[in-house]
Amino acid sequence: MSGRLTDGIKTLYGVGPAKVAAYERLGISTLGDLLYHFPRAYENRGDVHLLSEAPENCRTAVVLTVGTEPKSTRIRGRMSLLKFRAFDESGICEITFYNQEYLKSRFVLGSTFRFWGKVQKKGKKYVMTAPESEPYTEDTPLPDLLPVYRLSQGLTPKLVSGNVAAVLAQTALLEDPLPDEIRIENRLATLGFALNNIHNPTDYVSLARAKRRLIFDEFFIFALGLSLTKKSAKQTGAPICDKGNISRLTATLPYELTGAQKRVIAEIRADMAHDVPMSRIVVGDVGCGKTVCAAAAMLIAVQSGRQAALMAPTELLARQHYDDLAPIFKGLGIRAALLIGATTAASKRKIREALTTENPADRLDVVIGTQALLSDGVEFAAPGLIVTDEQHRFGVRQRATLQEKNAHAHMLVMSATPIPRSLALALWGDLALSRIDEMPAGRQRVDTFVVDEGYRARLHAFIRKTCAEGGQVYVVCPAVEERDAEIDELMLSEIGEYAPLEKTLPPMKAAVTHAEDLRAALPDLSIAVVHGAMKSREKEAVMQAFAAGEVQVLVSTTVIEVGVNVPNASLMIVENAERFGLSQLHQLRGRVGRGKRKSYCVLVSDALTTPESTAASRLATMKTTYDGFEIAEKDLALRGPGDFLSGATGDAIRQSGGVKFRLAALCDDTGLLTAAFTEAKKLAEKDPELTNYPTLRQTVDTMFTLDSDTIS
Numbered sequence: 142m143s144g145r146l147t148d149g150i151k152t153l154y155g156v157g158p159a160k161v162a163a164y165e166r167l168g169i170s171t172l173g174d175l176l177y178h179f180p181r182a183y184e185n186r187g188d189v190h191l192l193s194e195a196p197e198n199c200r201t202a203v204v205l206t207v208g209t210e211p212k213s214t215r216i217r218g219r220m221s222l223l224k225f226r227a228f229d230e231s232g233i234c235e236i237t238f239y240n241q242e243y244l245k246s247r248f249v250l251g252s253t254f255r256f257w258g259k260v261q262k263k264g265k266k267y268v269m270t271a272p273e274s275e276p277y278t279e280d281t282p283l284p285d286l287l288p289v290y291r292l293s294q295g296l297t298p299k300l301v302s303g304n305v306a307a308v309l310a311q312t313a314l315l316e317d318p319l320p321d322e323i324r325i326e327n328r329l330a331t332l333g334f335a336l337n338n339i340h341n342p343t344d345y346v347s348l349a350r351a352k353r354r355l356i357f358d359e360f361f362i363f364a365l366g367l368s369l370t371k372k373s374a375k376q377t378g379a380p381i382c383d384k385g386n387i388s389r390l391t392a393t394l395p396y397e398l399t400g401a402q403k404r405v406i407a408e409i410r411a412d413m414a415h416d417v418p419m420s421r422i423v424v425g426d427v428g429c430g431k432t433v434c435a436a437a438a439m440l441i442a443v444q445s446g447r448q449a450a451l452m453a454p455t456e457l458l459a460r461q462h463y464d465d466l467a468p469i470f471k472g473l474g475i476r477a478a479l480l481i482g483a484t485t486a487a488s489k490r491k492i493r494e495a496l497t498t499e500n501p502a503d504r505l506d507v508v509i510g511t512q513a514l515l516s517d518g519v520e521f522a523a524p525g526l527i528v529t530d531e532q533h534r535f536g537v538r539q540r541a542t543l544q545e546k547n548a549h550a551h552m553l554v555m556s557a558t559p560i561p562r563s564l565a566l567a568l569w570g571d572l573a574l575s576r577i578d579e580m581p582a583g584r585q586r587v588d589t590f591v592v593d594e595g596y597r598a599r600l601h602a603f604i605r606k607t608c609a610e611g612g613q614v615y616v617v618c619p620a621v622e623e624r625d626a627e628i629d630e631l632m633l634s635e636i637g638e639y640a641p642l643e644k645t646l647p648p649m650k651a652a653v654t655h656a657e658d659l660r661a662a663l664p665d666l667s668i669a670v671v672h673g674a675m676k677s678r679e680k681e682a683v684m685q686a687f688a689a690g691e692v693q694v695l696v697s698t699t700v701i702e703v704g705v706n707v708p709n710a711s712l713m714i715v716e717n718a719e720r721f722g723l724s725q726l727h728q729l730r731g732r733v734g735r736g737k738r739k740s741y742c743v744l745v746s747d748a749l750t751t752p753e754s755t756a757a758s759r760l761a762t763m764k765t766t767y768d769g770f771e772i773a774e775k776d777l778a779l780r781g782p783g784d785f786l787s788g789a790t791g792d793a794i795r796q797s798g799g800v801k802f803r804l805a806a807l808c809d810d811t812g813l814l815t816a817a818f819t820e821a822k823k824l825a826e827k828d829p830e831l832t833n834y835p836t837l838r839q840t841v842d843t844m845f846t847l848d849s850d851t852i853s
Contacts, residue, residue: 145172145311145314146171146172146173146176146315147171147172147173148171148172149161149170149171149172150164150169150170150171150172150174150175150304152172153172153304153307153308154307155300156304159295160295160296160300162295163293163294163295163296164293164296166293166294167291167292167293167296172308175304175305175308176305176308176309176312176336177803178290178291178301178305179339179340179355179803179804180288180289180290180339180340181289181290181291182289183286183287183288183289183342183348184200184257184286184287184288184289185202185285185286186202186255186257186275186283186284186285186286186287187202187283187284187285187286188201188202188285189202189203189204189255190202190203190260191203191229191230191231191232192205192228192229192231192232192233192234192260192267193231193232194231195260195267197261197262198259199259200257200258200259201257201258201259201260202255202256202257203229203234203255203256203260203269204229204253204254204255204256204277205227205228205229205234205236205253205254205256206227206228206229206251206252206253207225207226207227207248207249207250207251207252207253207254208225208226208227208228208233208250209225209226209250210225210250211223211224211225211244211245211248212224212225213242213245219240220239220240221239221240221241221242222237222238222239223237223238223239223241223242223244223245224236224237224238225248227248227254227256232265232266232267233266233267234260234266234267234268234269235266235267235268235269236256236268236269236270236272237268237269237270237271238270238271239270239271241271247274248274252276253276253277253278254274254275254276254277255274255275255277255283256269256272256273256274257272257273257274257275258270258271258272258273259272284341284342284343285344285345286342286344286345286348288302288305288340288341290302290305305340306340306341309336309337309340309341312332312333312336312337313333315332315333315336316836317331317332317333317836318332318834318836318837318839318840319332319358319361319837320824320834320837323361323820323824326820327357327816327820329353329354329357330350330351330353330354331354332354332358334347334350334351334354335350335351335352335354335355336351336355337351338350338351339351339352339355352804352807353810353813355803355804356804356805356807356808356810356813357813357816357817359802359803359804359805360805360808360813360814360817360818361817361818361820361821362840362841362844363802363805363844364567364817364818364820364821364822365821365824365825365831365837365841366841366844367821368821368822368825369825369829369831369841377416377417378416378418378549379415379416379417379418379419379549379550379551380416380442380445380447380523380524380525380549380550380551381413381414381415381416381445382413382414382441382442382444382445382447382525382526382551383413383414383445384441384444384445385410385413385414385441385444386444387406387437387440387441389440389473390436390437390440390469390473393469393472393473394433396581396582397582398430398433399429399430399577399579399580399581399582400579401425401429401430401576401577401578401579402430402433402434402577402579404575405423405434405575405576405577406434406437406438408421408573408575409421409434409437409438409441409553409575410437410441412551412573413438413441413442413445413526413551418549418550418551418552419526419551419552419553419573420551420552420572420573421552421553421554421572421573421574421575422553422554422555422556422565422569422572422573422574422575423435423553423554423555423556423575423576423577424555424556424557424558424559424560424565424574424575424576424577425557425559425576425577425578425769426557426559426577426580426727426728426731426769427557427728427731427732427735428580428581428584428731428734428735429577429578429579429580429581429769430577430581431555431557431577432462432465432466432555434575434577435451435528435553435555436466436469436470438526438528438551438553439451439466439470439507439526439528440473440475441526442525442526442551443475443506443507443525445525446501446523446525447523447524447525447526447550448496448504448505448506448507448508448521448522448523448524448525448526449506449507449508449525449526449527449528450507450508450509450510450514450521450526450527450528451466451507451508451509451510451528451529451530452510452511452512452514452515452527452528452529452530453509453510453511453530454511454530455511455677455680455681456481456482456483456511456677456681457681457684457685457688457705458530458705459479459481459509459510459511460479460481461705461706462509462530463477463479463509466507466509467479467509470506470507475506475507476495476504476505476506476507477505477506477507477508477509478492478495478505478507478508478509479508479509479510480492480508480509480510480511480513480514480519481510481511481513482511482513484510484513489513492505492508493518493519493520496508496519496520496521496522497520497521497522498522499522501523504522504523521550524549524550525550525551526550526551526552526553527550527551527552527553528553528554528555529552529553529554529555530555554569554572557728557731558724558728558773558785559576559578559724559727559769559770559772559773560724560770560773560785561770561773561774561777562574562576564777564782564785564811564814567814567815567818576770578768578769578770584734585734585739585740586734586767587713587730587731587733587734587740587741587742587767588739588740588741588742589730589741589742589743589744589763589764590741590742590743590744590764591718591743591744591746591757591760591761591763591764592743592744592745592746593745593746593747594745594747596745600714600743600745601659601662601663603712603741603743604616604659604663604666604694604712604714605663605666607711607712608666608693608694610738611709612709612710612711612712612738613687613690613692613693613694613695613707613709613710613711613712614693614694614695614710614711614712614713614714615695615697615701615710615712615713615714615729615732615733616655616659616694616695616696616697616714616716617696617697617698617699617701617713617714617715617716617729618649618650618651618652618655618696618697618698618716618717619649619650619698619699619716619717619720619721620649620650620651620652620698621651621652621653621672621673621674621698649717649720650716650717652670652671652672652696652697652698653670653672655696655716656668656669656670656696659694659696663694666693666694667691667692667693667694668692668693668694668695668696669683669686669687669692669694669695669696670683670695670696670697671683671684671695671696671697671698671700671701672697672698672700673698673699673700680700683695684701684705685705687705687707687710688705688706688707690709699721699725699729701729701732706735707732707735708735708736708737709736709738710732710733710735710736710740711733711734711736711738711739711740711741712733712740712741712742712743713729713730713732713733713740713741713742713743714742714743714745715729715742715743715744715745716745717745717746718744718745718746718760718763719746719748719756719759719760722776722780722785723759723762723763723772723773723775723776723779723780724769724772724773724776724785726744726763727763727769727772727773729742730742730763731769742763744760744763746760759779762775773785777811780809781808781809781810781811781814782805782808782811782814783805783806783807783808783809
């Protein structure tokens with residue numbers, strides 16, 4: 142079966158070139174990709190309501206008996222309407238279908254169906270428009286949970302479900318890479334059971350068991366990959382960079398370094414003074430001064446006769462780093478250049494030549510850029526230090542690629558996520574950890590408020606006042622578009638170990654729709670929207686306009702969580718704040734308060750039913766706690782490790798190492814992560830090459846996309 146999973150999606154019956162292209166837009170090119178294209182949610186059709194009890198504006202299930210013969214009529218030329226009435230003990234519902242006359246023979250008078258759709262009340266009767274339907278008999282129960290998949294243009298739910306079923310039919314031949322002793326010790330389901338029940342769960346408990354096994358797999362494979370890559374991390378041959386005098390750098394700064402910054406720089410200096418390549422991550426709040434620590438490391442490398450590179454995740458951030466650091470470096474006699482996708486071909490050629498020249502007098506000392514630094518032709522004559530500003534949390538493959546291009550160079554990674562030490566040591570097991578747990582002097586505290594929807598008019602007035610005074614505003618929403626926000630199904634993240642959580646969260650606000658609402662309410666303001674579904678160039682153009690002050694209000698998803706520095710922004714409004722983890726809210730709050738203006742963060746939530754509610758308790762923490770690491774510890778206790786892996790919607794993270802966390806981002810069980818990492822460490826110590834586990838070794842190699850000589 143393992144070979145079959147690598148077959149192209151085109152091998153499925155009925156999947157031609159157009160469907161292949163549609164699947165590829167979802168990142169699905171093989172049968173294995175489709176098998177691991179997990180549902181985003183489940184239609185909870187087992188929760189059947191009477192018509193009189195059906196919730197408003199939410200899709201729900203009702204069991205109705207057809208009470209009248211369906212009749213079709215023609216309207217507006219080719220359009221047709223099919224109508225009939227159906228009933229239960231509480232009322233009568235008029236059901237309408239558009240352009241589906243073929244359904245006339247389906248709804249036989251007296252037959253019973255389970256309908257799924259929105260029930261609306263009009264006068265004394267109820268109406269449903271184009272609901273989905275299934276024949277209902279008490280002798281043959283229908284499944285309670287139906288999977289809902291992410292789609293792209295050209296794909297239908299029926300097609301994807303059918304294609305998934307075709308692949309699932311082969312899972313009996315699938316070899317389970319997880320050793321039986323580990324599976325049994327940790328009370329995990331078999332892989333076949335997990336895959337079948339994540340797609341077509343028989344009940345809530347089976348779905349929770351499937352989710353638990355697949356989350357364990359993701360953590361376990363990732364941990365194994367880290368264990369294998371660490372074997373090559375301790376090799377010697379790194380350049381000894383012991384010219385650690387940074388006084389010239391600190392003399393140029395308009396402020397005194399914090400004690401935490403001094404401590405971290407000392408840790409970096411000690412690492413770089415040895416011939417074992419440094420592999421260190423610096424974590425801390427937005428604005429805590431990580432970049433200065435990186436600048437000190439780069440200065441140490443250059444003073445020791447070596448070169449340094451800094452890679453940022455976007456062109457906008459690369460430009461910001463260059464604009465901040467290049468003037469400082471110039472004053473120190475250090476030559477720096479910017480290398481991004483937009484750099485002209487002629488400039489790229491000059492930079493490549495200046496990086497590789499053997500003459501130190503003509504050599505480029507520092508290059509700052511994006512993944513353009515990974516492109517062919519970018520080499521270094523005297524590699525010394527690589528710094529990555531880590532947008533993707535783990536960056537295994539990117540770091541490996543950079544290290545391959547800069548043999549034995551020291552590596553420094555920056556992350557703007559304060560994270561509990563125990564979790565950091567697990568997730569970043571291949572990196573030494575430095576924490577900046579002190580903010581620079583003079584950094585103002587951002588006053589934080591929690592309000593409900595009843596404050597909407599006052600929020601609009603607050604936005605207008607902020608902009609009138611010359612400030613700028615962030616408004617963050619958890620969803621991109623309305624169709625993403627109108628998820629009334631049971632979300633996969635809501636599936637607990639034994640039963641689903643009670644659904645009490647309000648509907649999600651969508652960035653695109655909310656931006657239109659704000660434009661209507663505040664027509665005199667310049668309002669723009671940015672979200673992860675936009676192309677990189679489009680996102681960067683909007684962010685650049687906001688940074689330049691051309692946009693007053695930026696409506697966004699969490700793509701701005703790791704973003705450009707806009708000191709003029711002084712108000713952060715987070716819609717549906719209950720949908721975000723505490724650490725994520727803290728990171729969003731850190732986007733403001735970076736300049737001289739008094740700054741505020743307003744968390745909007747209608748989930749504050751009582752002061753004792755979980756949402757109220759969590760959001761109250763944000764009002765009184767400002768230390769990122771303290772918040773991270775509370776977040777880990779409340780939500781588990783998943784919040785540190787993704788955004789509020791639980792979207793899959795594509796790690797640069799090749800590992801795709803499809804479900805681990807939904808994990809609320811710290812013990813599961815700990816168990817996976819513990820088992821991986823034990824197995825790697827027992828069988829460092831996984832010689833006795835060829836299927837597992839193949840899985841690790843595939844997931845990490847690392848050649849055997851890289852991880853051996």
